Amino acid sequence: MIPIQKVVILGANGTMGAGSGEVFAAGGCDVVFLARTMEKAHEGLVAAQNMAKSVRIADRISLGTYDQDLEEAVSKADLIFEALAEDIELKKAFFTKVDKYRRPESIVATVSSGLSIAEMALGRSESFRRNFLGIHLFNPPNVIVGTEVVPHEGTDPKLVQEMVQLLERRFGRVAIVAADKPAFAGNRIGFKVLNEVAILAEEHGVAFMDYLIGPYTGRAMAPLATVDLVGWDVHKAIVDNVYAHTKDEAHEAFRLPPYMEDLIGRGHLGNKTPQFGGFYRRVKEGNQTLQLVLDPKTGAYKDLREAGVRKLPWVEKIRDLHHVGRYREALKHFLSAEGAEADLARKVVFGYISYALNRVGEKEVVREVRDIDRIMGFGFNWAPPSVLIDMFGPEETVRQLDRYKLPVPPLLRTIAPGQKLFHEPYVNIGRFFAA
Amino acid sequence: MAAPVYILGGYQTDFARNWKKENKHIVAMIREAVEGGLEATGIDPKEIQVGHVGNFAAELYAMQGHLGAFLVDVDPAFSGLPTARHEAACASGSIAILAASAEIEAGRYDLALVVGVEQMKTVDPAKGGEFLGTAAWYEREAKGIEFPFPKLFGRLGDEYDRRYGLKDEHLAHISAINYSNAKRNPLAQTRNWYMTEDQARSVDKFNTVIGGRIKISDCSQVTDGAVSLFLASEKAAAAHARKRGIALESIPQLLGWGHRTAPIEFTAKIAESQNNPYILPHTRQAILDAFRRAGIPDVWAVQAIETHDCFTTSEYMAIDHFGITQPGESWKAIEDGTIEMGGKLPINPSGGLIGCGHPVGATGVRQVLDAYKQVTGQCGEYQVENAKRVATLNIGGSGTTSVSFVVGFA
Numbered sequence: 001m002i003p004i005q006k007v008v009i010l011g012a013n014g015t016m017g018a019g020s021g022e023v024f025a026a027g028g029c030d031v032v033f034l035a036r037t038m039e040k041a042h043e044g045l046v047a048a049q050n051m052a053k054s055v056r057i058a059d060r061i062s063l064g065t066y067d068q069d070l071e072e073a074v075s076k077a078d079l080i081f082e083a084l085a086e087d088i089e090l091k092k093a094f095f096t097k098v099d100k101y102r103r104p105e106s107i108v109a110t111v112s113s114g115l116s117i118a119e120m121a122l123g124r125s126e127s128f129r130r131n132f133l134g135i136h137l138f139n140p141p142n143v144i145v146g147t148e149v150v151p152h153e154g155t156d157p158k159l160v161q162e163m164v165q166l167l168e169r170r171f172g173r174v175a176i177v178a179a180d181k182p183a184f185a186g187n188r189i190g191f192k193v194l195n196e197v198a199i200l201a202e203e204h205g206v207a208f209m210d211y212l213i214g215p216y217t218g219r220a221m222a223p224l225a226t227v228d229l230v231g232w233d234v235h236k237a238i239v240d241n242v243y244a245h246t247k248d249e250a251h252e253a254f255r256l257p258p259y260m261e262d263l264i265g266r267g268h269l270g271n272k273t274p275q276f277g278g279f280y281r282r283v284k285e286g287n288q289t290l291q292l293v294l295d296p297k298t299g300a301y302k303d304l305r306e307a308g309v310r311k312l313p314w315v316e317k318i319r320d321l322h323h324v325g326r327y328r329e330a331l332k333h334f335l336s337a338e339g340a341e342a343d344l345a346r347k348v349v350f351g352y353i354s355y356a357l358n359r360v361g362e363k364e365v366v367r368e369v370r371d372i373d374r375i376m377g378f379g380f381n382w383a384p385p386s387v388l389i390d391m392f393g394p395e396e397t398v399r400q401l402d403r404y405k406l407p408v409p410p411l412l413r414t415i416a417p418g419q420k421l422f423h424e425p426y427v428n429i430g431r432f433f434a435a
Numbered sequence: 436m437a438a439p440v441y442i443l444g445g446y447q448t449d450f451a452r453n454w455k456k457e458n459k460h461i462v463a464m465i466r467e468a469v470e471g472g473l474e475a476t477g478i479d480p481k482e483i484q485v486g487h488v489g490n491f492a493a494e495l496y497a498m499q500g501h502l503g504a505f506l507v508d509v510d511p512a513f514s515g516l517p518t519a520r521h522e523a524a525c526a527s528g529s530i531a532i533l534a535a536s537a538e539i540e541a542g543r544y545d546l547a548l549v550v551g552v553e554q555m556k557t558v559d560p561a562k563g564g565e566f567l568g569t570a571a572w573y574e575r576e577a578k579g580i581e582f583p584f585p586k587l588f589g590r591l592g593d594e595y596d597r598r599y600g601l602k603d604e605h606l607a608h609i610s611a612i613n614y615s616n617a618k619r620n621p622l623a624q625t626r627n628w629y630m631t632e633d634q635a636r637s638v639d640k641f642n643t644v645i646g647g648r649i650k651i652s653d654c655s656q657v658t659d660g661a662v663s664l665f666l667a668s669e670k671a672a673a674a675h676a677r678k679r680g681i682a683l684e685s686i687p688q689l690l691g692w693g694h695r696t697a698p699i700e701f702t703a704k705i706a707e708s709q710n711n712p713y714i715l716p717h718t719r720q721a722i723l724d725a726f727r728r729a730g731i732p733d734v735w736a737v738q739a740i741e742t743h744d745c746f747t748t749s750e751y752m753a754i755d756h757f758g759i760t761q762p763g764e765s766w767k768a769i770e771d772g773t774i775e776m777g778g779k780l781p782i783n784p785s786g787g788l789i790g791c792g793h794p795v796g797a798t799g800v801r802q803v804l805d806a807y808k809q810v811t812g813q814c815g816e817y818q819v820e821n822a823k824r825v826a827t828l829n830i831g832g833s834g835t836t837s838v839s840f841v842v843g844f845a
Contacts, residue, residue: 026629052629055639145627172618172627215458324508325463426621428449430467435458 001169002107002162007031008077010066010084010094012044016111017083019141022048024081025060026142027171032073033063041065051142074101081135083111086237091120099128107159109135113187113234114241117180118152129154133163136184137173138379139230146379147173148184174378176371182245183238185365185372186379189356195239196253196348197223198260198279202296204344206279207309212345215434216319216330218383228270228278236264249407250355259296277301312341323435330433331391335400347404349388354401356385357409369411373422383432386421391429394419437728439845440536440689441672443478444811445549445664445804446471450624450792453556454659461497461554462505464661468550469509472663477679480512482671484544488520489531489551490796495566497554506548524570525745526831527551528662528799529694529838535666536689545671551800552661563657567795570832572699582645585654587701587833588746589647594705594714595751599763603648606747607635608769610652610789613744616776617786619816624656624792653747655787660794662801684844687810689803690824691729691841693721701833712762714834719756721837722828729841734758734826737841739809739819740780741802743830744787753782753828776819784809784817799829799838806842 007024011017012033021044025031033048035041041063049057064073074080080098084090091110098108104127110120117134124132134150147167151160160177167173178185193213201209201224210222219226227235236256243254263276270278281292281301292301314337321330334346356372359365366372373384389397394415401408415421422429448467457463465488473480486506493499503518521530528551535547555563560582567584568577577583595601614630617623635652638644642651666689667675676683697704697717704715713719726733734740734757742757744750754765759773759780768774774782785791785805788798806825808814819825824843830836 022629049641053641054629054631054634055641056631056634056637057629059633142627142629220456319458323458323463324460325466426449428452428467428471430459430463431449431452431457434456 001166002159004078004107004166005029006077007079007081008073009033009044010080010082011035012083013040014044014083014085015047015139016137016141018044018047019051019139020081020083020111020137021061022051022057023137023141023171024079025057026052029060031061032069032077033061034066034070034073037065038063051140070097071101074098075103077102077106080106080108081111082109086112086115088115088119091115095120095124095128099124102128106131107163108132111135111137114183114238117150121152121154130156131159133160134180134184135163135167136178136186138186144379144381145172145174146186146375146377147175148178148186148375148379149175150178150180150184152180174374176366176375178371178375179365181365182242185359186375187238188242188365189352189359189372189376190380190382191235191238191242192250192253192355193348193352194223194227194235195256196351198227199253199255199257200344200348201279202257202259205307206296207293207304207307210279211309211315212312212341213348214315216315216322217334217345217349218388218432220381220434224279228280230270231272232260232264232269232278236260249358250351257296259299263299280304312339314338314342319435322433325430327430327433328391331388335392335396343404346400347406350397350400350404351406353385353388353397354406354409357411358407360409360411369421373424377427377432381432383429384422387429387432389415390420390422437540438542439669440539441667441669441686442689442803442807442842443665443667443672443675443686444472444476444807445662445800446475447622447662447801447804448660449622450658450660450794451626452659454554455557461493461499461502461552462508464552464554464659465502465505465550466509468552468661468663469506469548472548472665476665478546478665478675480510482546483513483516483548483665484546485535485538486513486516486518486548486550487531487535488518489528489549489800490520491522491524491527491553492566492569492795493552493554495569496557496563502552506550522796523836524831525743525793525795526799526829526836526838527796528801529803529827529829529840530799530836532664532666532689532799532803532840533692533694533838536692539666539668542668545668547666549664549666549800550661551794551797553794553796554659555657555794556659560657571701575700584833585649585746586646588748589649590701591714591746591752591834592648592748595748595763598714601751602766604636605766605769606648606653606751607632609744609747609750610635612775613750613783613787613789615790616784616817617790620786620791621815623786623790624658625786625790649746649748655745655789655793658792658794660792660797660801662797662804664800664804664807687807687842688845689840690843690845691725691727691731693724693726693728693839694837695721695724696836697834699832699835704834713756715752715756715837718752718828718830718834718837722757722826722839725826725839725841729824729843731824731841734780737824737826737843738780738822739784739806739825740782740828741785741805741825742782742787742828743798744783744789745793745830747789749830749834750782750787752834757826757828776817781819784814784819786817799827802827802829803840803842806840810843
C-alpha cells in the first residue's frame with residue numbers, strides 16, 4: 001500500500017475539509033488542518049472532534065494558516081488534500097503554490113464533487129499531473145463511506161489502483177474508480193433522479209412526489225427532502241454542470257426547473273437557509289413547529305397537513321410488506337400496481353436502472369456495474385440497480401424498460417436466467433428498503 | 436456420550452443497521468436472518484423440524500412477545516413448526532442453542548433453526564438502560580438508578596481491584612483491541628467508528644463516566660441485530676454433506692457446553708465467592724463444564740475465544756476465568772499481547788460486544804456463528820489462522836447465567 005503518513009488539508013474549516021481530515025486522522029495519519037486563519041482552522045478541528053466523538057483525535061491534528069504554514073506543511077506532506085470552495089480559479093491558484101512546494105513523489109487530491117479534474121491539472125508540472133487525482137467523498141464523510149477515485153488522463157494508473165485499495169483497507173471506504181466526466185458517477189446518476197422528481201413536483205406537488213418516490217422505492221430518504229439536505233445551490237451546480245457538458249439520453253432531466261432557479265435567486269437554498277426553506281420549511285408557532293411545504297406553481301408555502309398527501313392503497317401495501325421484511329413480495333406489488341401514479345413511479349425507478357446501467361462501459365463513467373452498485377448503495381444509500389434487477393428479474397426489467405420507452409442497457413440482455421447481478425455477501429439488501 | 440450436534444451455518448444481519456429508522460417490525464429482522472441463513476447453507480425450509488428464538492425483552496423494546504411464533508411467518512413451509520422463545524437476559528441466545536441442541540441429542544428432531552434477535556434502538560439510552568435493568572434484580576439493583584448495568588460491572592472491576600489490584604489502562608487496552616478487531620469485520624456495528632487506546636484512557640466530554648470506573652469506551656453497544664444458526668443431528672448433517680458433496684467430518688460440531696446460574700444479586704455473588712480465587716466461580720464452572728464435555732484439557736486447546744465483553748471488566752474477568760492466566764492476573768495476557776489478533780489466543784476477533792455490537796438476545800447465537808465461521812475459515816479479514824477449535828462465553832445479568840460452548844471438529 002502507498003505509505004501515507006502526513007496529510008495536509010486545504011480548506012479544513014469547511015464541512016468536507018474537516019470531515020475528510022477526520023477520516024485521515026482516524027486512519028492513523030498526522031494531519032495538518034490549513035485555513036485562512038487559525039480561528040478557521042480551529043473550527044475545522046472542533047468539527048472533526050465532533051464527528052469522531054473524540055477529543056483525543058486532536059493528538060493527530062495540527063493547525064495552521066495558508067500564509068504562515070502552507071509551504072512547510074506541503075513540503076513535508078505525503079498527501080495534499082484540497083477541500084476549498086467549488087471555484088476552479090481558487091483551486092488552481094492554490095495548486096500553483098502546491099506545485100511549487102510539494103515533494104515530487106507526494107500525491108495531490110481534490111475532493112471536488114464535479115469540477116473537471118483535467119482542467120485542474122492543466123499547466124501543472126509533470127510530477128504534479130502524474131500524482132494528481134480526485135478523491136470524491138460524500139457528505140458527511142465519517143458516515144457515508146462511498147468514495148469516488150477520479151483520475152485525469154495524466155494520472156499514474158498504478159496510483160489509481162493503489163489509492164482504491166488504500167481507501168478501502170486503511171480508511172474504511174467503499175471506493176470505485178469513476179471517469180473524469182461531469183458529476184462523476186454517483187452524482188450523475190443520483191441527481192438525474194432527484195432533478196427529475198423536482199421537475200415532476202411542479203405538476204404533481206412536492207409532498208406527493210416525495211411520497212410516490214419515497215423510501216419504499218429503495219432509498220433512505222425521500223428525493224426532495226434529500227435536495228433540501230444537500231442544498232439547492234449544490235443541486236443547481238451539479239445539474240447545470242451536467243446539462244452544459246453532457247448530451248445523453250436523459251439530457252432534459254438535468255434542466256433545473258425554472259421555479260427552483262427563481263427561488264434560489266431569492267435565497268431559498270434548503271435546510272441551510274431555514275428562514276426561507278427549500279421544498280420544506282419549518283416554522284415555529286408558539287410551542288409548535290409547523291412543517292410547511294412548497295407549492296412550486298406559486299412559490300408559496302402551505303401547511304403540510306393541509307396540503308395533504310393522497311395515500312395510494314398500493315403504496316401503503318408495499319410499505320406494509322417492507323415493514324415486515326417481505327421485500328420481494330413488495331416489489332411484485334410495485335410491478336402490478338395500476339393507475340397513472342403507478343406508471344409515474346415505475347417510470348422513475350426503471351429510469352434510474354436504465355440510466356445507471358447505461359453509464360457502464362469503456363467510454364462511459366465506470367467500467368463495471370459493481371461500481372455503480374457500490375456508489376449508489378454507499379454514497380447515496382439507495383438500492384443499487386443490481387439489487388432491483390435481481391428482485392424484479394432481468395426479463396421483467398427489460399419488459400418494463402420497453403414499456404416506458406427507456407433505453408435497455410445491453411448488459412440486461414446477456415443475463416442468464418437465475419443469474420444474480422449483485423454479489424456483496426456482507427450487504428443486507430433489506431437495508432435499502434425502508435417502509 | 437451424548438449424540439453429536441453439528442453446525443450447518445447461519446447468518447448475521449449487519450449490526451450497524453437501525454431498524455426503527457427503516458420503519459421495520461421485529462419480524463423483518465427474524466425474516467432476514469432466517470432467509471439469509473437458508474441461502475447461505477442451501478437448506479430447504481421443509482427440512483427444518485423445530486425452531487428456537489432467543490430474545491431478552493421484545494415486550495419492552497418493541498411491544499411484542501411470543502417471538503417463536505414469528506418463525507412461522509417467515510416461510511410457508513414453517514406452518515405447523517414447533518417453536519419456542521427463550522429468555523435469560525444477555526444469555527438468551529445461548530439458552531436457545533442449548534434447547535435446540537438438547538432436543539437433537541435426545542433424538543427428538545434432526546434439524547433445528549435457532550434465531551437470536553433484539554431490537555434496541557427503539558428507545559432513548561436512558562429508557563434502554565432501565566429496560567436492561569430488568570436483567571438484574573430490578574427492585575433492588577436497578578429501580579431508580581440511571582444506567583444500572585454499567586454500575587454493576589463497574590463493581591466487578593472494583594472487586595478485582597480490591598482482591599488483586601486493577602489498572603484502568605488494562606481495561607482501556609481491552610476496549611481498543613475490540614474496536615480495532617471490529618474494523619476488520621464487515622458486519623460490526625463500530626467498523627467505521629473512531630477509538631484508540633488514548634481515547635479509551637481519556638475522560639472527557641465524549642468519553643464520559645457512566646458509572647463507577649466504567650466510561651463510554653468500556654461499554655458494549657446498543658444494537659439492533661438478528662442471527663440465525665442451523666443445528667443438525669448426525670443423520671441430518673450427513674444428508675446435508677451428501678447434498679453438498681462434502682465430507683461429514685468437514686462440518687463442525689458443538690463439542691461441549693457448560694451452563695450455570697449464580698445468585699441474581701451482585702452482592703450475593705460477591706459474598707458467595709469471598710474465599711474463592713475466582714470472582715464468578717459459577718462462570719468459571721460453566722467454562723470447565725464445556726471443556727470437560729468437549730474432551731479438552733484446558734483453554735490452550737482452543738485457538739480463539741468469543742467472549743462476553745458487555746463491559747471491559749467482563750472481558751477482564753473472562754481472561755482468568757478461562758484459565759489464560761492465574762486468577763487476578765488477567766492483565767498479564769493484556770500486556771503481553773496474548774489476546775490480540777496474531778497473539779497466542781485471540782479474544783473476540785469479531786470485535787465482541789464492544790466492537791461488533793450487542794443485540795442482547797442475539798449475542799450468544801452470534802458468538803457461536805462466529806466460532807463456526809472461524810473453524811471453517813470463513814472470517815475473511817478477521818480470520819484467526821489455523822482456528823480449529825473456538826470457545827464462547829455468554830453471560831446474562833451481572834454474571835448470573837453463564838453459558839459456554841466449544842465449537843470444532845470431533
